[in-house]
Amino acid sequence: MGCRVIARAIDELSSWAQGRLIPPAPPAAPVTRVVTDSRRAGPGSLFVAIKGERADGHDYLAAVARAGAAAALVSDETAARAALAEAGRADGPGAAMALIVVEDTVAALGRIARGHLADLRQRAGDRGLAVVAMTGSVGKTTTKDLTRQLLAAQGPTIAPVASFNNEIGLPLTVLEADESTRYLVLEMGASGPDDIADLVGIAPLDAAAVLMIGHAHMGGFGSIEGVATAKSHIVRGLLPHGTAILNLDDERAAAMGALAPAGVLTFSASGDERADLRATAVELDEAAHAVAEIHLPGAAPRRVRLGLPGAHNVANALAALGLALAAGAGADDLLDAIACAGLESPHRMAVSDLPGGGRLIDDSYNANIDSMTASLASLPALAGDRRRVVVISEMLELGESSAADHATVGALAADAGASLLVAIGAGAAPAAEAARQRGVEVVETPDADGAIARIPSLLAPGDAVLVKGSHGSGAWRVADHLAAGGPTAVGHEATDGRDGKDAR
Structure with missing residues (x-):
């Protein structure tokens, strides 16, 4: 995996990572790409050496150095120094590959992404940079794809490919944003109780959607209540002005409204009249696409045929519409756009x-x-x-x-x-x-x-x-x-x- 980033000085990245820089005076060339796959390393890249279950990125540092990488984020300094010596990039004017030494490279990658996002928000000023995300036991990636399409019609938008929704994929997505980005769409998954809390620590949110609380990864949570508590961190992690978009048809998701710091938008695919966004008269056409009357605040109800199959995707579409509304998009524009939005990620209906x-x-x-x-x-x-x-x-x-x-x-x-x-x-x-x-x-x-x-x-x-x-x-x-x-x-x-x- 990897991503292109705006040019960043190596010492700036080291500061965000809370690492120790070797050599103390790094090469002048900036980092323009962050990669976790050694095969994608090259000039201008920062390689993140991750110790995984099947491989240790430190074993590939010599190849990364020979490929011309600008720097590496490492936790094993001894192995890193040996790799640089093997590759002939341990020292010499303009020849050395910089090392950023940290205790945990995945956590440091998250800190780099957090620093990058904070800097972009400051640069955006009054123009704004809206960061939105969704979680739930099902429907995250489809909702992410729909949200990306809705917001891309409004301005420059960054969203992950496939399901980059964990402690590695999410920071890489954040790092793709630049000064032109107006909307950053993130997907947040969880296999354990603290995962989403960690992710919102990297990317505090302007709007967050909770789709449904189900039985995904039950082995990591112990109970459905444990799943709900873990997912609730996406609401707890909203910025003070942030908006929660909650599924009124799911009692555990709906209850998270009490945790929201500011606004709440509710949605209902079953047509619950209490919901801010709802679908009524839902039918499936001959291609099994849902056709429904969509009710949004600020717009007259409109009959819409969704561009993806399955009645269950009505809820995903409503969640995406809620996120886009919270990010500032107009209701009528969104009703036009949702009819044209479709599947983007593979292997999903x-x-x-x-x-x-x-x-x-x-x-x-x-x-x-x-x-x-x-x-x-x-x-x-x-x-x-x-x-x-x-x-x-x-x-x-x-x-x-x-x-x-x-x-x-x-x-x-x-x-x-x-x-x-x-x-x-x-x-x-x-x-x-x-x-x-x-x-x-x-x-x-x-x-x-x-x-x-x-x-x-x-x-x-x-x-x-x-x-x-x-x-x-x-x-x-x-x-x-x-x-x-x-x-x-x-x-x-x-x-x-x-x-x-x-x-x-």
């Missing part, structure tokens, strides 16, 4: 055609019981009269509710009219059993490779295939294989044996 009249519904980026429920609820409308095939991979990090949640998914697949369920991973076994008990044909495979190998013999021309699962359990690989056009959707007609191709 992406609908495409398969050979032989089939249809692929790729919602495979990640999964929990709430997002599984929403996807399966959309299947009948998206499949039409096609045979319905559901491919799921194990939902991870569910804690004690894992077996029950997977069994629920199997029952929901049957209720959605699935003729065939392909269950990937040992943890998905309860889903397989629940579906089998309801008369659904079931195939179980140990991993995504097994599913890909079986796909040619399982699918027929004209099938509708929904693919859904946690990113770490590999459903997305099956979706990519199908989308690549290997011997898949027309499996019974395949003759040449060619295969398709294979971030949180």
Whole structure:
């Protein structure tokens, strides 16, 4: 990963990082890029050496130095000095690569991003720089994509690609902002109780949306109340003038209004008349896109067809509209823009055609019981009269509710009219059993490779295939294989044996 940044002096970055600079008088050339992937290092770059579960960035410092990087953010000074010596960049006029030595490089990256953002806000002055973010157990990335599109119509906007929503991705997104940026859109995810508190410490917010409190990453929180407490930090982290945008249809999200320092906007996809933003008369058209009467403060209600499938995306659209309103956009302009906004990030309810009249519904980026429920609820409308095939991979990090949640998914697949369920991973076994008990044909495979190998013999021309699962359990690989056009959707007609191709 990496990002381009406005030119920053190395000693300024070191000060923000609260690090020790080696040599004390750094090279005059500024940093214009921050990278965490050594393969993207080059002249003008600051390489952040991160010690991860599978690799240690310090092992690549010699290659980074040889690539001409301006500086490296490190926590292992001994390894860093040895790498510079190996690369011939330990000393010499204009030859040395600067080192910023800190205790924790990820935390220091966050401090650099915080300093960068504070400086940009000061430079923006009266023009303003609105920083908005969203969190929730489902819908974050779709809401982020919609918010980006709404605000980009108003002025220069920065938002993350895919789901850069953690302690590494969020700072890199912040660092992409420059003097021209008017809107900064951030996504905040959490795997533990303090994650969002840490993220809002990096980027204090002008507006924050809470989508819903569900069962994502339950293993890291212990209970649904623990999830709610963790998510509430996005509201607690608002600036004194900040606005909270809260889902009135979710009692735990709605209750966070008491934590907001200033304004609150509520939204309701169920049409609750108490909400500031609401949708009424929601219907799905022939393409399973939601059509609804959208009510916004400051505008007459308008019938709008959303540019993305699924009734569950009405709530995401309302949240995006609320964030854009809080950032200063006009209601009528937003109603024009939301009808044109669509999917941007991959593997999120992406609908495409398969050979032989089939249809692929790729919602495979990640999964929990709430997002599984929403996807399966959309299947009948998206499949039409096609045979319905559901491919799921194990939902991870569910804690004690894992077996029950997977069994629920199997029952929901049957209720959605699935003729065939392909269950990937040992943890998905309860889903397989629940579906089998309801008369659904079931195939179980140990991993995504097994599913890909079986796909040619399982699918027929004209099938509708929904693919859904946690990113770490590999459903997305099956979706990519199908989308690549290997011997898949027309499996019974395949003759040449060619295969398709294979971030949180």
